[in-house]
Amino acid sequence: MASKKKVCVVGSGNWGSAIAKIVGNNVLAQTDPFDTEVRMWVFEETVEGRKLTEIINNDHVNVKYLPGIQLPKNVVAIPDVKDAAENADILIFVLPHQFVRGVCKQLDGKVNPGAIAVSLIKGFDVADGGGILLISDVIREMLKIPCAALMGANIANEVAKENYCEATIGIKVKEHGPLLKDLFQTDYFRIVVCDDETTVEVCGALKNIVAVGAGFADGLGYGDNTKAAVIRLGLMEMIKFCEVFYPESNQSTFLESCGVADLVTTCYGGRNRKVAEAFVKTGKSIEALEAEMLNGQKLQGPPTAYEVNYMLKNKKMEDRFPLFTAIHNICKGNLEVQKFMDCLKNHPEHMSPNPRL
């Protein structure tokens, strides 16, 4: 008889904890093929005098990152990532993208060579030579295991409350589709599997930049029509980005939850939007507001804007992506936020002749 598949969640922030709830319940309901214990790596910290791992293992709540939500008792918090990942068959990577290399370094040579990974991480990694890497590429290259991606319109607090939503799993290895769908799907979290893993992941990363722009528009006092324009121009740049840098990309993937749906939800309900609005209204730095407003949660939009700009600048292509470029420059203090409206008004999408006619 084949041994049961052991699952490890690498990360335990807001989304990491919400997904551990789903996966913990799903493995209990499907003891074939899954082992009933789900190990969750927790970056240890002290919360009100107690270790966070101790709180999660005794009270079954991540009081810091997902307060008020009961985690299943079979989700076991472990402070050492090597112990958490030991012998795992499925590794779910779900941590802020700025930490992924450091965590993979700790896991180097320690993961089961037959394991598969799935990345829920939104962002890029800057590469030598002026380019960027997908986070799944970093995981594949550092751990030498295959990696899928799960992205979608999934604000963690809403998913944790079991409000209906959808997600997209992008795979490169066909057999991973049904297994991962069984692991993640519930009646309130509906999954579509597609074979365009790259676009799934690129959408998840880029929409966070657009969400920062949506927050700027909100902070400047504009209404929903303006935000819709930010979303549309952002979407056009996302599509162009895939056409230019990932020509194998399939445009129909933008219609999955990982595409337009995630863009919309993030531009209305996400953390990037919220902090960007406060940036305009308070004049404080993004870093200060992240610390002040998010209680340890991390923004992905501003670092992703930097990573994208790093590549665009190196390739002398900033002017082809003026929205992404302006958002990065505003975050860095190189452009006044009031100039954001000029960026929208003068966007090449409005120039004649219309490139699509």
Ligand SMILES: NC(=O)c1ccc[n+]([C@@H]2O[C@H](COP(=O)([O-])OP(=O)(O)OC[C@H]3O[C@@H](n4cnc5c(N)ncnc54)[C@H](O)[C@@H]3O)[C@@H](O)[C@H]2O)c1
């Ligand atoms: N929160 C959401 O609604 C949501 C939804 C979908 C996808 N995502 C994506 O999931 C990924 C993880 O997001 P999240 O919301 O779970 O995290 P989060 O924003 O809650 O980040 C906090 C986590 O980072 C950990 N951390 C802090 N310092 C660290 C360090 N030096 N090294 C390693 N870990 C450290 C903390 O312990 C905590 O677990 C991100 O890429 C995010 O874009 C988030």
Ligand SMILES: O=P(O)(O)OC[C@H](O)CO
């Ligand atoms: O809160 P944000 O802005 O990090 O966005 C959360 C998720 O990515 C939405 O799917």
